Amino acid sequence: MATVARDFGRHEGRGAHSGENSLRDNKISRRRKTAPRQVERFTMATTILTAEGATRRTETTAKATYAPLVVLALAQIGTSSDSAAMNLATASLVGTLGATLDDIQMATTLFSLIAGAFMIAGGLIGVTIGLRRTLAIGLSLAALGEITAALSPAIFSFTWGGRVVTGLGVCLVTPSVLGLVAALYQGRQRAIAFGTIAGAAALSTLSPLILGIVMDSSGFRLTFAIMAAYFVVVLCCARLIPRTPASGGHTHFDVAGTVVAALGMGLVLFGVAHLSDWGIASPQKLCPFTLCGLPPTLPAIVVGLVLLGLLVPTERRAQRRGNPLIPRAFVTSPSVRAGLSAVALPFFYMGAVGILATPYLQLVTGFTALQTGMLSLLSGIPMFLLATFLPKLAPHLSSRLIIRVGFIAIACACGLMALGVQQHGVTTALFGGMALGGFGVGAVNSQSNNAVACAVTRKEAEQSGGIQGAARSIGLALGTALAGTFLLLTMAGGFAAQVASAGIDQSYVAPAAETASTLMSDSAFSDEARTWRADAAQVDKLVDVKASAQADAMRLSFGALGLLMAAGLLTTRHLVETAAPRAKQDKAKARRPR
Template sequence: MNKINSKQTFLILPLIILMMGQFGTSADNNFLAIGARAIIQSLNANISDISLANSIYSLIAASFMIAGGLLAITLGLKNTFRIGVILAATGEFILAFSPNITLFIWGGRVLVGLGASLLIPSVLGLIAAIYQKKDRAIAFGFIGTATGIAKIFGMVAGGYIIDFFGFRVAFGILGVYFLILLFMSIFIPDTSGAGKKVRFDFLGTIIASLGLFLFVIGINKISIWGLIEPIKAPFEIFGISPVLFCIGAGLVLLAILIPIEKRIEDKYGQALLPRSFYQNPAVRNGLYGCAMVFGGLGAIIISINPFFMLVAHFSAGQTGVAVLPTSIMMILFSVAIPRLFPNINRRFAVRMAYMSFIVGFLLIAGGMQENGVNVAIYFGLAFLGAAMGILTSQADSVVANSLNKKDAEQSGGIQATTRNIGEALIISILGMFLTFIQPVVYEKSVQKLDVSQTSKEYVAQTKFAFTSNDKFDQMNAQLPENDQSILKEQYIHDRLLVSRLTMLLSALISLLALFGTRHIPTTRTEGEK
C-alpha cells in the first residue's frame, strides 16, 4: 500500500490524479452548458428540461457534499474517492446512451451529482491529508488549475466535439475518462485516518441534506416558479409560489441542525458539522472565498455565455474560445501565487481577488454591445479568471489551515457545498434579472412607443425575456410590419441595458464580499510554517 512520505516530499503523481478528479466533474458541467442546443434537438427536450438537468446536479451535490466529507472520514478518503469515480462513470455512460430526456436527467445527472458529492470532498480532503505546510497551498492551487483546464477543454474542445460528433460522444469520452481515473487511484497514498472506525452522523446527514435540498431548489426555481406570484409552479401555497416556503423551510432545518450537531459532537467527538466549521471566523471568511469562485463561474454560465450565443451569434465552439481568457488567467494565478509568493499576505490577496472581480464585471458590461461584443469583454473575462485563480489558491488553504488535522480532512464537504451554494445563488439572482426585470423594463418602454395598442397589449401578455433577435422576430411575426421594426429596436436596447445591469449587480456582490475578509490571516498559520 502507498504511504505518505514522512519527509513531506512533494508528491506529484497523487496530485495529478486528484487534479483529474476535479477536472472530470468540472468538464461534465461544461459539456452540459455548451451542448444544450444539441441535447434539446436530439432528445426532443426544451430549455426547461436543460435547466432541470443543470439544477439537479447542483441540488444533489449541494445536498450531499457535507455528508460526503464525513463519509470520506468514515470509509476512508481513498475509498470514497473511488466510489465517487464509479458513480460518475456510470452516470456519464447513461448520459451518452440516454434514449430520452427523462433518463438523461433522473438517471445520468443524478448519478453524476452523487458521484461528485463523494469525489470532490475526497479530493479536497486528500489534499489536506497528503500535503502539509506550504505544499498544501501549492496543491490547492493546482486543483484550481484543474478547474481552469476543464473549462478550456469543456468549452473549447468539448464545444467542437459536440459540434462535429454530438453530445453522446462527448459524455462517452468522460465515461471512459473516469474508468481510467479509477485505475489510477491505486497510486493515491493511504492517509493516516484510513481504517479508523468513525461513527457516521445519520441524523445530521438527513437534516442537512433535506435543508440544503429545500434551500437550493428554492433559489434555483425562482425564475421558473416565480418568487411570490406563481408562474410555472408545480403547486401553490395559499395562492403564492412555493419558492419562499422551500427557502424558509430549508433555512429553518439548517438552523435546527446547529444545536443538534453540538450535542452529537459533545457525545461522540465527531459530527457532520463540527463547531470549528462555523465558529472559527477565519474558516467562515475562507468559505466566502470558496463561494465567490463558483459564483464567478455562475455569472459566466447564466449571463455571459448566453450573451455570446444569443446576441453575438457565437457557436458552441466559438463561445468556448471566447471565454479562454478566464480559463488561462485562472490557471496562471492559481499556480503562480502560491509558487512565487508563498508568504503573501492572504487577506490582501483575497481582497485583490474581489477587486479583480469588480473590475472584470465592469469591463464586461462595457464590452457588451447591442448586437455583439467588443474587446473590453475579453479583458473583463481575464480579470474574472485572475480573481478566481487567486481565490482558488488562497480560500481552500485558509479553511484547511485554520482547522485541526481531523476537521481539515473532513472540510472538503463544507468547502464543496459552499461552492455549489455560491454558484446557485449567483445563477438565481442574475437569472431573476434576465427572467423578470427584462420583461418589466421592455413592457414599460413599449408603452411609450408609437405603436398600435394591439402590439402594446401583446408585449404585456407575452413577457419577453432574454432571447435572440431571430427568436424575437418569430414571436412577433403576426404583428403589424411597421410595429415589428420599432419593437425590435427597443428590445435590443433594453436587452443590452438589462445585461449590463446583471454585470453591475455582480460587481456590487463582489464589493460586498470585501466585508467578509476581516478575519482572514495576514500571515501563514503555524501549521503552514
C-alpha cells in the same frame, strides 16, 4: 495517632465483622497502591500510541510527492468536464431521445441538487472510512453514471439513472480531493497543491472545445462513454495515492445531521433554481403547480432554511458524540467563515457571468457556440495561470492581500463588462472584463482553499473538503439563479417603463410584454413583431425599446454583481494568513551551499 485510635475503636466495635472488614481494607489499600502504577502504565501506553500515530502521519506527509497531486488534479478536471458535457448535450438529447427542454432542465437541476445537498456528507464519509477509499468509490460511481447515461434508451433513465449516480459520485470525489490535499501536504506544499487543484478546475474550461467536437460529430453517447473511460483511468491511477492514517473518533455516522442538511439544502437550492422560470410572488407560465396561489419557490426556500436552522441543535448533540457532520469551528470561527466566503464568491461570480454573458452573446449578438467557447479562454487561461503558479512562484506574498486584490479585480471586471454592453451588441470592453475577471478568480482561488484548511485542526481540515465543495456548489447555484432572476425582472420592468413613453400603439403592448423578459436579437424580435401585424414604424419602435431594455438590464445586472464582489472585501478581515515568512526563506537561502 488520634485518627488511628478512632479507626481502631470502630474496628473493635464491629464485633464478628472485624475480620471481614480488615480483609476488605487490606484489598482497598493494595488497590490504592497499585492504581498510580496502572495509571502510569495507561498514560505511557497512550503516549506511545499517540506518538506512533503522529509518526505514521508525519511519515505519510514526508513521503508525499506530487505524483498523487496529478491524480487528484485529473479527478477534479473530470468532475468539472462532466458539467460541460451535459451543457453541450442539449441538441443531441432532443434529437436522439426525443427529450424536451423541460426534461433537460430537470436532468441539470437534479444533478445540481444532489451535488449541493450531499457534498458535506461526502466529507464526513471520507474521514470515517478513509479518503482514498472514498475517492475510489466516488470515481467508480461517476464512471457507472456516465456509462448509464451513454447507454440510456430514454431520457428517464438518462436523468434518474445516469445523472443521479454521477451526482452521487461527484459528492464523494470533490470532498476526497480537497481532503487528501490537506492530509498529504503541509506548509508551502499544501499551498501549491491547493493552487494546482484550483488550476485544474480552471483548465476544465478547455473541455467544451474538445467535447463539443465529439458531441457534434458522434452525439451524446460517445461523449459520455469517453467520460466513463476517463474516470476509469483516473480510478486505476488512484493507487498512486498513499493511504492516510485515520483521523480518529468517527465510530458512528451522523445520520440525523446528514438527513436534515440534505433536505434543507436541497429545498433551498430547488427553490432558488426555479425563481426565474416559476416566479417569486406570482406564478409564471412554466410553474407546474401553486401552493395557496403562490409558486412553490418561496415555500421551498423557507422550509429549507427552517431545516437548516434545526441543524444547529442536531450538530450540537453530534459534537458531543464526536462525529459532527459540520464541526463547530466551521460555524463559530470567523476565520473559517471568511475562508468559506472566499471559496463561494468566485463561483457565485462564475455562475452569474455564465447566465448573463453567454446567452446575451449567443441570442442577441449572434455568436456561435464555438465562438462563445473560444471566448471562455479569455477567463480560463489567466484563471489557470494564477491559481496554479502564484502559490509556487510567490509564496511570500500575503494570502489575505492576494484575495483582496482578486475581489477588487472581479469587481472592476464587472464594471468593464457593464460598459461593454451596447444596445445592439457588445464592445471590446466586455472581453477585457472577462479576462480581468479570470485574473481575479484565479487569484482568489489560489489561496481560498488553503485559508480554510489552515484555520482548523488537521482532522477538521481533512473533513473540510465536503464543506468547501458545498460552498462551491451553493455559490454557483445562487449566482446562476439570482443573476438570472435579477436580469429577467429588470428587463421586464425596463421594457414596461420605456414602452409607455415610446409612442407605441397599445394593441401591441400586451403581446410585446410577454416577450419582454426573453433575450432576443433585433431580427428575431422584429420577426415576432410582424406576426402581430404591426407596421414598419411600430416594429422599429418596438425593436429599439426591446434592445434598450435588454442592454440596460445587462448593465444593471453586471453592476449589482460588481457591488456584491466588492462587498466580499468585508469578509477578508478575519482570513488566516498563510504566506511563508520572508525571514525563514532568507535563512533557508543562507544555509544553501554555494
